Amino acid sequence: MNISSAVFLSSSPDLDSCPDESVPEFAFIGRSNVGKSSLLNFLSGKRDLAKVSPTPGHTKLINMFTINGRWRLVDLPGYGFAQVARKEKSKFNRAVNDYLENRPNLCCVFALIDGSLPPQAIDLEFVEWLADRSIPFVLVFTKADLVGPAALQANIDAFKEAIAGWCENLPEVFRCSAKQLEGRTALLEVIDVALVEAEKGAAAEGEKAAKAKKSAAAGDASSKRKPGGSGSRPDRIRPW
Numbered sequence: 001m002n003i004s005s006a007v008f009l010s011s012s013p014d015l016d017s018c019p020d021e022s023v024p025e026f027a028f029i030g031r032s033n034v035g036k037s038s039l040l041n042f043l044s045g046k047r048d049l050a051k052v053s054p055t056p057g058h059t060k061l062i063n064m065f066t067i068n069g070r071w072r073l074v075d076l077p078g079y080g081f082a083q084v085a086r087k088e089k090s091k092f093n094r095a096v097n098d099y100l101e102n103r104p105n106l107c108c109v110f111a112l113i114d115g116s117l118p119p120q121a122i123d124l125e126f127v128e129w130l131a132d133r134s135i136p137f138v139l140v141f142t143k144a145d146l147v148g149p150a151a152l153q154a155n156i157d158a159f160k161e162a163i164a165g166w167c168e169n170l171p172e173v174f175r176c177s178a179k180q181l182e183g184r185t186a187l188l189e190v191i192d193v194a195l196v197e198a199e200k201g202a203a204a205e206g207e208k209a210a211k212a213k214k215s216a217a218a219g220d221a222s223s224k225r226k227p228g229g230s231g232s233r234p235d236r237i238r239p240w
């Protein structure tokens with residue numbers, strides 16, 4: 001995918017104040033200092049898209065960027081300072097929880113994991129939380145340049161082994177280095193594939209709606225929307 005435009009759209013403190021749900025969204029999240037801002041800048045080709053901050057925990061808002069006028073890149077607050085106890089998994093961040101659980105146009109979460117470290121409890125808990133809710137996600141191991149390939153692979157294998165019990169199907173795994181400019185193509189390919197699926201889904205929804213309208217016009221009472229029905233929210237897009 002060629003990124004021809006990346007434009008800041010919004011900063012929202014909660015789900016209610018997020019923009020409309022008309023465009024497929026891809027969310028990036030990880031522990032503070034995992035390299036999220038660096039990766040977003042690298043992916044978008046804009047050096048200052050997400051400000052690279054030396055101060056961990058800097059971003060508290062749900063930040064959205066419109067890419068190529070076609071999809072949104074969503075920069076979610078890091079979870080490094082939530083101090084989540086094992087039994088309090090719902091408390092990462094209310095806005096993030098709300099967004100991840102209830103955003104119908106969320107296509108995929110890119111869960112960023114520091115590839116230079118062995119599995120960290122907070123990352124494992126977050127991935128368990130995603131898997132519990134069947135939220136579609138892939139794992140992105142960052143800072144691949146900091147360790148040798150064997151150590152990186154060992155960290156990835158240990159992580160996969162730790163989550164194997166929670167995930168029905170193991171998620172796709174990617175490795176990247178914003179410093180050495182590696183891993184961009186594979187991540188953008190994930191988005192490309194998901195966009196095609198999302199657009200197919202949207203076209204099918206459109207056809208269904210057009211058929212319903214036609215049969216309603218023909219006087220078919222069964223196709224009329226029930227009062228108080230759930231409206232026109234599309235089904236959650238699940239490309240994998």
Ligand SMILES: Nc1nc2c(ncn2[C@@H]2O[C@H](COP(=O)(O)OP(=O)(O)O)[C@@H](O)[C@H]2O)c(=O)[nH]1
Nearest residue numbers: 032033034035036037038052053143177178179
């Ligand atoms: N070696 C290396 N350092 C990185 C990489 N990505 C980010 N960093 C460094 O990690 C620190 C945190 O990066 P940042 O992008 O601000 O992380 P964020 O807190 O997750 O947004 C900064 O000092 C970055 O320079 C990478 O791919 N390789």
Ligand SMILES: [Mg+2]
Nearest residue numbers: 036037051053
């Ligand atoms: Mg950052």
